[in-house]
Amino acid sequence: xxxxxxxxxxxxxxxxxxxxxxxxxxxxxxxxxADWNKAAFEAKSMADTLKALGTEKPAExxxxxxxxxxxxxxxxxxxxGVVSTLPNTTMVAILIxxxxxxxxxxxxxxxxxxxxxxxxVKMGQTSNIYALVKADGKFYIATKEIKxxxxxxxx
Amino acid sequence: xSMNRRExxxxxxxxxxxxxxxxxxxxxxxxxAAKMYDLPKFGNVSLxxxxxxxxxxxxxxxxxxxxxxxxxxxxxKVPHLVGDNLLKHFGFKPNSIEAHAYTYLNFEKAAETYxxxxxxxHLATLVKRMxxxxxxxxxxxxxxxxxxxxxxxxxxxxxxxxxxxxxGVNVMTLHWESTYGEERVKEIEEKDFAGVVDIVxxxxxxxxFGDPVFKPFVMKNMNGVPVAIIGQAFPYTPIANxxxxxxxxxxGIQEENMxxxxxxxxxxxxxxxxxxxxxxxxxxxxxxxxxxxxxxxLGGHTHDGMPAPVIVKNAGGQTLVTNAGSNGKYLxxxxxxxxxxxxxxxxxxxxxxxxxxxxxxxxxxxxxDKARAPYLDKLNEKLAISExxxxxxxxxxxxxxxxxVDALMKVKDAEIAFSPxxxxxxxxxxxxxxxxxxxLDQTAITYPWTTVTNMSGEMIKTILxxxxxxxxxxxxxxxxxxxxxRVGGLQYTCEPMAKMGSRIQNMTLRGQLIxxxxxxxxxxxxPVSEEAKNSGEPIWDVVAQYLRxxxxxxxxxxxxxKLKGADKNxxxx
Numbered sequence: 001x002x003x004x005x006x007x008x009x010x011x012x013x014x015x016x017x018x019x020x021x022x023x024x025x026x027x028x029x030x031x032x033x034a035d036w037n038k039a040a041f042e043a044k045s046m047a048d049t050l051k052a053l054g055t056e057k058p059a060e061x062x063x064x065x066x067x068x069x070x071x072x073x074x075x076x077x078x079x080x081g082v083v084s085t086l087p088n089t090t091m092v093a094i095l096i097x098x099x100x101x102x103x104x105x106x107x108x109x110x111x112x113x114x115x116x117x118x119x120x121v122k123m124g125q126t127s128n129i130y131a132l133v134k135a136d137g138k139f140y141i142a143t144k145e146i147k148x149x150x151x152x153x154x155x
Numbered sequence: 156x157s158m159n160r161r162e163x164x165x166x167x168x169x170x171x172x173x174x175x176x177x178x179x180x181x182x183x184x185x186x187x188a189a190k191m192y193d194l195p196k197f198g199n200v201s202l203x204x205x206x207x208x209x210x211x212x213x214x215x216x217x218x219x220x221x222x223x224x225x226x227x228x229x230x231x232k233v234p235h236l237v238g239d240n241l242l243k244h245f246g247f248k249p250n251s252i253e254a255h256a257y258t259y260l261n262f263e264k265a266a267e268t269y270x271x272x273x274x275x276x277h278l279a280t281l282v283k284r285m286x287x288x289x290x291x292x293x294x295x296x297x298x299x300x301x302x303x304x305x306x307x308x309x310x311x312x313x314x315x316x317x318x319x320x321x322x323g324v325n326v327m328t329l330h331w332e333s334t335y336g337e338e339r340v341k342e343i344e345e346k347d348f349a350g351v352v353d354i355v356x357x358x359x360x361x362x363x364f365g366d367p368v369f370k371p372f373v374m375k376n377m378n379g380v381p382v383a384i385i386g387q388a389f390p391y392t393p394i395a396n397x398x399x400x401x402x403x404x405x406x407g408i409q410e411e412n413m414x415x416x417x418x419x420x421x422x423x424x425x426x427x428x429x430x431x432x433x434x435x436x437x438x439x440x441x442x443x444x445x446x447x448x449x450x451x452x453l454g455g456h457t458h459d460g461m462p463a464p465v466i467v468k469n470a471g472g473q474t475l476v477t478n479a480g481s482n483g484k485y486l487x488x489x490x491x492x493x494x495x496x497x498x499x500x501x502x503x504x505x506x507x508x509x510x511x512x513x514x515x516x517x518x519x520x521x522x523x524d525k526a527r528a529p530y531l532d533k534l535n536e537k538l539a540i541s542e543x544x545x546x547x548x549x550x551x552x553x554x555x556x557x558x559x560v561d562a563l564m565k566v567k568d569a570e571i572a573f574s575p576x577x578x579x580x581x582x583x584x585x586x587x588x589x590x591x592x593x594x595l596d597q598t599a600i601t602y603p604w605t606t607v608t609n610m611s612g613e614m615i616k617t618i619l620x621x622x623x624x625x626x627x628x629x630x631x632x633x634x635x636x637x638x639x640x641r642v643g644g645l646q647y648t649c650e651p652m653a654k655m656g657s658r659i660q661n662m663t664l665r666g667q668l669i670x671x672x673x674x675x676x677x678x679x680x681x682p683v684s685e686e687a688k689n690s691g692e693p694i695w696d697v698v699a700q701y702l703r704x705x706x707x708x709x710x711x712x713x714x715x716x717k718l719k720g721a722d723k724n725x726x727x728x
Contacts (some may be wrong), residue, residue: 069407070632073393119365126655147633150621151394151682152575 040093041103049095049102050132058132058139063087066131066144072123075148081118082142086135089115091136098127123148191512193283197502198492199378200427201292203285206455207481209303209331209579210315211596212523214271214510218546218582221259221459221728224721225437226652227629231725234436234459234478235657240725245462256462256484256507259468259728263544266584273483273508275318275523276515281486281508282322283516289490292378295384296324296352297455297479298311298433302331303579305595306530311339314526316347321522326353326373330389330433330456333401334601343461344369355386356430357416358409368404371416374423380493383420385449387413387432390454391635395625397602399685408438408632410445417448423430426496429453429489435636436478440467447471450498451489454478455637458548458578464503477503482581484508534592538702543710547580547597549651550626551639555580555597557711559694560643562701567607570664571615571645571676576622576638585710588701591695598680598695605680605691608679612662613671619659620648627651627658643714645669650719660719661671 040052050056068080082092092115093106104121115133126147133140225235236605238258238321247253255265255719256272296319301312312335319327334341335709344354357371372385390408393401413430420428432439436458443452451464460480467474485505492500527534530624547553556574563572580597583589610618618640625635639649648660662669669675680694702708721727 070630071272071391071394073405073407074398147624149394149625150618151398152396152681 015098037106040106041101043103044101045129046095046097046102046130053093053103053106054134055132055139058141061133061140061142064131064133064142066129066141066142068129068144068146071147071149072147075123075125077120078123078146078148079118080121080129080146081116082131082133084115084133084135084140085141086115086130086133089133089135091132091134092117093132094119094121095130095132096121096123096127097130098125099123161350174548191509192281192506194285194504194506196288197490198500200380200382200491200493201285201289201377202429202451202487202489202491203282203292204297204431204453204455204477204479204487204489205294205300205483205485206297206433206453206487207299207458207579208273208477208483209299209481210301210307210599211273211581212275212302212306212314212318212526214274214277215482215581215596216266216271216584217273217484218262218266218544218548219257219259220548220550220572222726223459224229224550224627224651224724224726226627226724227357228435228719229347229631233465234457234461235724235726237726238728247462252507252509253462256509257462262500262582263584266582269509270511272510273484274510274515275322276517276520277510277513278486278508278525279322279485279516280513281506285486285488286323286378288699293325293375293377293382293384294323295431295453296327297431297453298328298330298332298388299455299481299579300327300332302334302601303596303599305534305592306601308595308599308601309530310526312343312597313337314523316343317526318519318522320347320351321519324352325375326355326384326431328356328386328388328431328433329354329359330392331396331600333388333392333404336394336400336601337403353384355384356388357385357412358390358406359388360405362403362405365405366610371412372420372659374420374425380426381424382427382429383423383425385413385416385420385428385430387430387434387452387723389433389435390438391634395635395637395683397683397685400601405694408434408442413442414446416447417446421448427491427498428492432456435631435634436461436476437631437634438636439476439478440465441631443467443474443476444469446474449474451475451477451501452490453487455481458482460505460507462505462625474499475503476673478504479505481579484652485509534590534595536591537588538591538594538699539589539706539708541555541583541585541587541708543585544582544706545589545593545708546582548578549638550576550714552641552713553580554713555583555712556641557643557713558702559597559698560641560714563605563678563680563697563713564643566697566701567605567678569644569676571609571675572643573618573677573678573679574641574643575638575681576626578638579637591699593700594695598693598698600681602681602683602688603693603695604682604687604689605694605697606687607678607691609674610677611671612669612673612675615645615669615675615677616659616662619662620656623649623651623658624655628655639716640722642716646714647716648719649716652720661717
């Protein structure tokens with residue numbers, strides 16, 4: 001285990017590092033806020049969310065991959081990721097079909113950014129996770145099911 | 156019936172002389188015994204494999220399942236074969252010693268004839284014999300070693316750690332070990348095991364940065380051949396067991412990382428790549444079909460004592476998948492012949508450990524006796540007599556589980572009781588006294604608390620559906636390898652092939668349909684949530700109290716669900 005990294009973050013100098021990253025332009029606070037799509041984040045169903053994001057029938061794509069556990073270890077923090085190898089990917093959104101509000105995250109990618117995002121999402125029940133990607137102005141989608149179980153009773 | 160080895164061999168000889176239908180070659184006493192364990196040397200790379208002994212240091216009885224269903228792609232395939240179907244598949248004769256070793260058939264009579272199985276002192280003798288003509292052989296432990304007995308629990312796994320070191324374990328991976336908590340596992344790895352036993356697990360990472368918690372693999376040089384042993388811990392540890400016991404560790408199947416690890420081992424020169432796995436056999440079979448470059452997966456978790464490996468074809472060639480049963484009952488021996496950097500051939504044998512046929516290793520027995528000495532009074536308390544056979548293993552229920560749910564309902568005054576579908580737990584023959592040790596064999600865990608909950612009919616259905624999907628999801632990667640939750644009071648119909656949410660049907664209590672809105676008093680144990688810590692007294696106290704009261708356990712009536720779509724399944728007797 002890399003305890004040094006862990007301790008640096010715990011010791012509070014983490015804030016300074018984040019500040020440095022922001023200064024270096026690696027993290028851009030405010031970008032997300034500026035582009036905040038209120039309607040999309042407040043939409044309930046998958047269909048409404050897709051519409052609010054500007055599409056109705058995105059094409060299924062094998063060039064978009066959703067990663068995550070088959071069964072969530074903790075529904076409150078499920079690690080999910082999206083990788084898109086489509087050229088000129090400018091947006092990645094993560095939708096959770098069975099959540100009260102389907103849209104969990106959306107990322108705006110500046111030109112030249114590798115379309116590879118990771119985040120943690122909250123899930124109340126077993127659901128399909130969708131990755132919606134915008135590339136060259138067109139929408140593409142991919143999915144993976146993540147199971148949320150009650151736990152116990154194993155082995 | 157209990158006899159020593161000499162008496163046993165005499166009985167076998169007499170039986171043969173009298174024309175009894177006992178195995179004739181066995182009856183040639185010592186010669187027969189020698190033959191059973193005479194495995195000629197083959198090749199230059201040898202791996203000895205134990206798994207899921209569940210802390211059983213002493214010989215025990217263990218009944219194999221009569222219900223081990225597989226559906227869809229798994230229908231009728233290894234390991235989902237029981238009884239005669241299993242004998243036929245592997246070519247064993249009915250009533251043979253092998254039939255007893257690998258199936259439940261004729262269990263009571265055969266168990267009396269052949270005696271107890273397992274026991275680390277007897278296993279040690281067998282390991283020594285195998286190592287004698289296999290220089291450099293490694294002993295691999297697939298995990299579920301530190302949990303399953305009173306002494307393991309009370310010594311905080313120390314008795315098993317010491318016994319494994321004495322047995323000569325070289326490499327191990329984990330499942331129930333983690334229920335002693337992160338600190339204890341790390342303490343054993345860094346102190347007791349330092350320089351002796353490697354814990355390997357490519358699929359355990361820290362929850363924050365995804366850093367490896369254990370070595371993903373170790374490289375061993377055997378007679379000039381570099382051999383990589385990759386570890387695969389039980390992927391669903393923080394789900395099937397309490398997450399608060401390993402709050403900083405993340406598990407999962409991690410198939411991609413497995414491929415990376417295999418590639419890394421090959422790049423470093425490994426000529427043989429073996430995965431020591433606690434996935435469970437169905438998950439191992441799927442993984443073998445998708446990951447390239449693994450020569451063998453030595454598996455455990457699902458407690459399938461499979462006499463021969465399954466050969467899985469994949470893009471990289473083929474992978475052998477084995478599963479070595481449970482409770483110290485077997486030793487797997489895998490020999491590879493490696494020539495010019497390539498595997499030219501292999502042999503595999505899963506050897507049953509019959510305590511009567513393998514004399515106890517003195518040093519190991521002394522170690523075991525010393526570890527047990529402080530606890531003997533507690534372990535030997537006689538609680539009741541069992542008139543029938545008591546066992547646990549089976550997809551839906553076992554007679555010992557029936558006793559546990561009966562005890563819960565009685566002592567907790569509940570109308571319904573749940574008991575987890577664990578696959579560990581030893582068996583008792585008719586007429587055997589039930590000692591406290593036997594109750595602990597079924598219940599000794601680090602979160603043993605009992606619970607009493609008022610639960611709606613809807614919630615009860617949700618729970619049954621949830622567990623049933625862990626067992627019968629058509630995709631093995633979603634299976635957790637345990638059995639169905641055992642249920643007392645409540646009756647139901649189960650349709651394993653149906654979709655999740657519709658498998659559990661027609662739930663009734665005393666002939667009345669369960670009302671989704673009504674509340675029911677439900678007793679249970681082994682809660683995984685942190686809030687349920689210390690919720691009620693440990694389950695073993697509840698069962699012991701019940702047994703002391705009733706004194707005699709009549710042959711129990713198994714509460715089994717009515718099954719739909721399983722009548723022609725070779726996984727049910």
